[in-house]
Amino acid sequence: MNFFIQPWFLTGLTAASIPVIIHLIFRRRFQRVEWGAMKFLLAAYQSNKTSLLVEHILLLILRILIIILLVLIFARPIAGDIALFSDSRSTEHFILVVDNSYSMGVRDGNQSPFEKAKKQARNIIKNAQIKDSITIITMNEKPRVLTSFATILDTGKIIGHIDEIKLSHQATGLFETMDILKEQASKKEYLNKKVFILTDCQKGPWLGASKDQSFLATLKEIRKEVRLFSLFDVGVTSDPLNLAVSDLEADGVIGLNTLARFVATIQNFSPKESGEMAIHFYVDGNKQSTEYVSVLGGERQRVAFFYNFVATGPHNVMVEIDADSLAQDNKRYLSFDVLQNIKTLVLDGDIQEEAFGSETDYITAAIGATPKSLIQMEVMSVADLSSDIQFSQYNVIILANVQTFADEERFLELEEFARKGGGILFFLGEKVPYKYYNSEFFKEGLGVLPAPIEAEAIGKASDKEDKTVFTFDNIDETHPVLKYFVENKTLLEDFRRCLTYKFFPVQIDALDKEEKRVSVIAHYDDPGKHPAILEKNYERGKVVLFTSTADRAWNNYNSDQFGHVFLIMVHEFIQYLVIRPIHESNIRVGLPILKTFDFYIQGAEIAQPGESFSPIGLQSNNGAAPFRLKEDTFVSGIYKLNLDIPLQVREEQGEIASEYIFAVNVDPTEGDITRATKQEILNALKDINIHYSTRLQKNQSGGTSTSDVEYWKPILILLLILNGLETFLAMWFGRYDR
Amino acid sequence: MEDYLKYLNPKVLNKITNLELKARLIVEGYISGLHKSPYHGFSVEFAQHREYVPGDDIRHIDWKVYGKSNRYYIKEYEEETNLVSYFLLDSSASMRYSNDDMSKYDYACHIVASLSYLILQQQDAAGLCIFDQEIRTLLPASSNPAYIGDIAHQMAQVDPVEKTSIDVVIKDIAGRLKKRGLVVIVSDLFDDVSKILEGIRHLRHRRHDVIVLHILHPDELHFPLQRLTMFEGLEEIDSKLLVNPRAIQSAYLKEIQNFISELKSGCIAHRVDYVQVTTDQNLDVALSAYLANRGSRARR
Incomplete structure (x- = not known):
């Protein structure tokens, strides 16, 4: 190992003797002159005599130095930090962290940052001594240690590990990688550790992470353990065009034979306008349509696609942009189920004879179901709930002002219904005994009710003269159930203006709040800022609690003025309750596909994107349900899962799906390839004492690369200075003609 | 008409071997170039009267005085016919220096020959002393025009090989010169300035007029050498110096200028004409110097 990229040029140092040789030769080649004025x-x-000798030696030294520097330039010395020291140094352990997040694949010329990083890693390995060791870690959301302190007995083998690193579909994963790096760096038995992080220094991940104290603490701990902590910026220096499909979403529940709307968000990460780009829409792998958009630099644009599904079950759509400089973020997938309808059971706790006298009359009016409607409902008094009606026959159950179930088993059935993915919507009212609700529905947090009711209802009913009015306040506009309102400012304003006269005060349980099992969709503007609409994730199901009534008794949502607000709320809430949690079938690359089946499964097979089905192992309780599936994802695309379910189980379980589709997508933010500047990185990591450098691969021929950590520039400047000095002194000393 | 002026150029003269002929060409060339004949005024400057003694040339009797005093008086003129010029020609080894051109010694010989020719043509007397560290040749002064042949012959016989010791030679020659005259020292004077001036002072003490024709080669004045050079002393046989001339040029020039300056000041102090002549100059410089001095003597 040595300080130089081209050490063989150092043999040229023998040329330093040239001035001495010239001097000696010229001392033999002189003219003889018989001189008269010898005295003078x-x-x-x-x-x-003395000054002549000094001048002579000075010029000789300068000339020797000039030749030495010239040779050094050709030998191309490398900066001390990565020069890896001379052959006489002690053993060193190099930890190479190679960023293989998908942003490293951006094409800006012939070589991508990923290829540059691998090339630099190979250089470091080639320059290492046989007594050194190499650790290679890939940097992404699922970092891997490819070799750990492997001695360099076979350089080719170590380089082979570098060659095998593939560009992942994952994001940078700084936190995960630094944890792994810390683990490796803290191995006390290895001294003299040097860390080289070869990355594109994306602004988002690096500056984002640097604001996190735990991340900085990790880096500090790594820094303590290693002698050199070096960050090589191999990112692109230009601003190549990069568009990404940053989001793809369906408009609510997708029903059979209804026109479904999909909206793709196209983000332009580059600072320049994209020009007209083709956006292709695929359904179940088949291209359906193409739209053309032009997105301004740094902006995003939403593009809608429509499709009418004629078959129920799992489907997928994909939106793809024409090729740009970064391919991995050009596609985005969405997996969903097409439902024939949403079966809704509406349980009324206060049935009345007169029109719109019952608690649920406004709900049924809002749903307004026809045989072709997506939402198919069945309304009954809770008292009429016969034993042949099972909750599991429905997708959604609405409880409106229900006092209790006649059969206590229904409480457990309701919990089981929610646990398996059913949706429950609570409306409260005069009939609700709050303490009973707490004990039977909330159950110290174990029940389906999102939060315990604190006390009797606050306020006075709408028919009272001295009623107090409350409006919605502190609305969570990011919640998907309010999306319809949020996308239309007028509707959102109407939603805010609806009046509530009376409601049950509820308070979210501290533990639920901490574990984020319960979230508040909207509050009231009362002094206590009590929650108005709450949501609870109850295992696979969702429960929404509305703390006022479903009729006009405690509010005016059903008034002529705000009837449309109630209409939208009912539809949106029902659809929201049946939509499978998006993370179940739509996941990010790197996260595992997790699935639990409560019935017996003979076997399962899975097909990764572009590959055929292959069997997959399932974890079970000694061959009995539940069966758990865990499949790691490494590439984006559509994963298909087929279950082999015995006929007998099918008959027992009723309608159970045997085919599942998972859409695995890249993290779109990784597509923002904007680099953090050197100053930004150094400022962000100022307490870490990290060595930052950029690599500019100029030689694409596979030869040695040039770098700004090389010393040729200062040497060249020194050479020029010495050359000028030599000329000046030689003239001054009278060695040259004037 | 032959263009004599060209014979003032050392390059031309170098091609002519006969020194006598060259002396004639030089002088006649020089004279032909003057607007006024240098002969005018010579020998006609009245000095004094003395009584006629038998044997005097009757052509010099002043008949006007005879008319007034009835005595014969001889009209005496300035010693123009009795001027004795002694040439002290340095033949030390350092005079041998040349750079593929005329050596200082040869150049000095031309000067001596030319001036001698001029002097003899004027019926004045010229003598020659060739010296190095001692007197090598001494020709007593003679006004015989044919004497130029002897002078030229003697100069040609000498091979400059020895060291210089001017003060010793001057003191020696001063003792031998019985008649007051003009002493022309033709030398590179590569000796101690103090010793040289001591010799000159000695000559002046004997009331001799002195002209110093300081002969130098242009190389010695400008030191234009470029290549690494082994300098070998012409007079100092064992003295050798290998040096880059460019490196030492300024120091050398300073030394020689100091020497010249010191010498010149000394000459002026002793009322001695100092004329620096380089071997690339036309010979009229030396002739002019002589004639200027001759003229001033005539006016005294």
């Missing part, structure tokens, strides 16, 4: 010549020589 000798006097002049004697008086200048």
